[in-house]
Amino acid sequence: MNSGQKEFDVLVVGGGPAGMAAAVSAAESGASVGIVDDNPQLGGQIWRGEVQNCESEASRWFERLCASNANQLCGMRVIDQPGLGVLRAEGCKGFCDLSYRKLVLANGARERFLPFPGWTLPNVMGAGALQALVQSGLPVQGKRVVVAGTGPLLLAVAAYLRKRGAEIVLICEQASRSSLAKFGLSILSQRQKIGQALSLRKDLSGIRFFTNCWPVAAGGDGILQAVIISHGNEVEKVACDYLACGFHLVPNTELAALVGCAVKDGYVDVDDFQQTSIPSVFCAGEPTGIGGVELSLIEGQIAGLAASGKNKASQKLFSMRTRLQKFATRLDRGFALRPELKKLALPETIICRCEDVTYGSLKKYTSWRAAKLQTRCGMGPCQGRVCGPATEFFLNWKPDSVRPPVFPTILENLAAMPCQPEQSHSGAMRGPQ
Amino acid sequence: MPEQIAVTVNGRHVAVSSGTTVAAAVILAGAHCRTSISGEPRGPLCGMGICFECRVEIDGQRHQRSCQIVCSEGMQVSTSE
Numbered sequence: 001m002n003s004g005q006k007e008f009d010v011l012v013v014g015g016g017p018a019g020m021a022a023a024v025s026a027a028e029s030g031a032s033v034g035i036v037d038d039n040p041q042l043g044g045q046i047w048r049g050e051v052q053n054c055e056s057e058a059s060r061w062f063e064r065l066c067a068s069n070a071n072q073l074c075g076m077r078v079i080d081q082p083g084l085g086v087l088r089a090e091g092c093k094g095f096c097d098l099s100y101r102k103l104v105l106a107n108g109a110r111e112r113f114l115p116f117p118g119w120t121l122p123n124v125m126g127a128g129a130l131q132a133l134v135q136s137g138l139p140v141q142g143k144r145v146v147v148a149g150t151g152p153l154l155l156a157v158a159a160y161l162r163k164r165g166a167e168i169v170l171i172c173e174q175a176s177r178s179s180l181a182k183f184g185l186s187i188l189s190q191r192q193k194i195g196q197a198l199s200l201r202k203d204l205s206g207i208r209f210f211t212n213c214w215p216v217a218a219g220g221d222g223i224l225q226a227v228i229i230s231h232g233n234e235v236e237k238v239a240c241d242y243l244a245c246g247f248h249l250v251p252n253t254e255l256a257a258l259v260g261c262a263v264k265d266g267y268v269d270v271d272d273f274q275q276t277s278i279p280s281v282f283c284a285g286e287p288t289g290i291g292g293v294e295l296s297l298i299e300g301q302i303a304g305l306a307a308s309g310k311n312k313a314s315q316k317l318f319s320m321r322t323r324l325q326k327f328a329t330r331l332d333r334g335f336a337l338r339p340e341l342k343k344l345a346l347p348e349t350i351i352c353r354c355e356d357v358t359y360g361s362l363k364k365y366t367s368w369r370a371a372k373l374q375t376r377c378g379m380g381p382c383q384g385r386v387c388g389p390a391t392e393f394f395l396n397w398k399p400d401s402v403r404p405p406v407f408p409t410i411l412e413n414l415a416a417m418p419c420q421p422e423q424s425h426s427g428a429m430r431g432p433q
Numbered sequence: 434m435p436e437q438i439a440v441t442v443n444g445r446h447v448a449v450s451s452g453t454t455v456a457a458a459v460i461l462a463g464a465h466c467r468t469s470i471s472g473e474p475r476g477p478l479c480g481m482g483i484c485f486e487c488r489v490e491i492d493g494q495r496h497q498r499s500c501q502i503v504c505s506e507g508m509q510v511s512t513s514e
């Protein structure tokens with residue numbers, strides 16, 4: 001079922017802070033703009049469900065977007081590139097082809113998951129994931145939550161969940177205190193961040209917070225009941241209803257790779273104008289580096305302005321971006337994963353959740369590609385988005401590039417698509433089981 | 434007071450406030466989402482549409498990612514229990 005075709009001067013993929021800023025900047029410069037996001041509402045990860053809350057920064061950007069001529073396409077996920085200058089987006093009613101002169105990719109990041117025994121139990125989920133579920137209607141009043149993994153997201157999530165009535169039993173940060181101290185220093189050198197850090201500290205007062213601490217196993221009868229954590233030389237069993245566990249973020253580079261943009265060291269390669277190796281394609285926000293909401297907003301504006309020919313205006317934002325990028329670099333270093341975590345998985349621990357492939361059966365292979373062919377690891381509907389970063393950390397495997405469609409598509413829409421010349425794509429087209 | 438929406442999960446009635454995703458409704462109903470190839474119960478992992486662990490059947494349509502779909506009145510959800 002084809003729902004038609006739309007044309008834009010500037011097409012923005014991703015409706016988080018980076019995408020909204022890009023769309024606003026391009027539309028206010030006079031370009032015809034489309035912004036497409038797979039969520040029911042714009043806002044991305046951090047502003048999920050907030051764009052209509054008056055007085056928030058999210059709502060200010062949203063109001064500007066609504067006042068502009070930008071065309072908002074929500075609930076549509078970009079899955080393929082049927083031709084040069086065209087992206088195909090799929091929604092529940094079918095697909096739509098979106099053509100563009102300039103493209104801005106602002107499709108964010110995802111959490112990194114590291115498998116440990118019991119991580120597949122229901123109610124063990126990402127830290128951002130639990131926050132997203134609560135933002136979209138899951139009550140956590142009175143629920144006991146352990147927040148674990150690494151990164152500033154843990155604190156933001158713990159503070160949010162506590163505000164919503166959850167009992168935060170413990171926050172486990174894998175990084176060491178000395179590593180965090182470096183990060184603390186950088187918080188103080190960033191004036192904007194100080195307020196945020198102080199208010200977080202207040203929101204988190206009285207909560208047990210361990211550094212050098214990580215989950216080694218989760219247990220329960222068909223559902224999570226307790227988590228075992230390692231802390232220094234000790235292990236401790238902690239009863240809880242939810243384990244919110246994520247090991248910082250991984251940039252989403254699959255779409256950029258599909259379009260043909262160069263990806264370097266796991267990030268989309270861009271120049272000062274956020275332009276990728278393909279001149280008509282720009283990239284902003286987390287795919288170019290994990291730097292938080294302020295950096296995403298600045299990069300989005302630069303990309304939106306540059307994509308609509310306003311290079312001069314975009315240059316005014318360069319120095320601000322440089323400052324914020326320094327902070328991002330320190331963040332990366334401060335929260336680097338410790339080598340002990342490479343031993344988290346046991347031979348019987350499932351690594352690929354789509355196909356139930358265990359660590360033991362993967363270790364026999366020397367590359368992601370060989371393991372994929374022999375074990376089906378990474379061949380399920382998540383297309384390696386979850387197990388890829390895990391095997392990269394555990395086994396130093398470099399993930400293969402994702403083949404189109406970059407997300408499994410509804411079979412009916414595949415059937416309606418024009419024949420693709422390269423039939424070898426069919427392996428990746430397998431729909432969800 | 435947010436508007437209440439009535440859905441069923443595996444035939445059980447669940448009332449949720451408007452804007453609630455199906456994944457949240459499934460957890461509220463005390464159910465899990467899918468059963469893995471080796472028979473494990475699974476629930477949401479990523480909450481953002483990439484892991485496919487939250488797949489359920491919604492109004493007869495299988496393999497829907499429940500974390501990305503908002504409940505609507507009378508929706509019938511079934512999970513692989």
Ligand SMILES: Cc1cc2nc3c(=O)[nH]c(=O)nc-3n(C[C@H](O)[C@H](O)[C@H](O)COP(=O)(O)OP(=O)(O)OC[C@H]3O[C@@H](n4cnc5c(N)ncnc54)[C@H](O)[C@@H]3O)c2cc1C
Nearest residue numbers: 014016017018038044045046077078107108128285286293
């Ligand atoms: C789960 C999660 C929770 C987070 N929570 C916080 C928080 O509480 N506080 C904080 O400071 N930071 C948080 N972060 C970090 C956060 O990513 C940044 O602060 C900020 O949201 C980055 O903005 P962005 O616009 O670059 O990306 P995002 O906000 O991630 O926006 C990208 C958007 O693109 C959409 N998208 C991706 N692929 C496609 C596609 N193929 N087709 C259509 N749309 C697509 C995504 O659904 C998303 O809406 C979180 C990150 C994650 C992954």
Ligand code: FES
Nearest residue numbers: 480482484485500
């Ligand atoms: S929880 Fe991962 S796709 Fe829904």
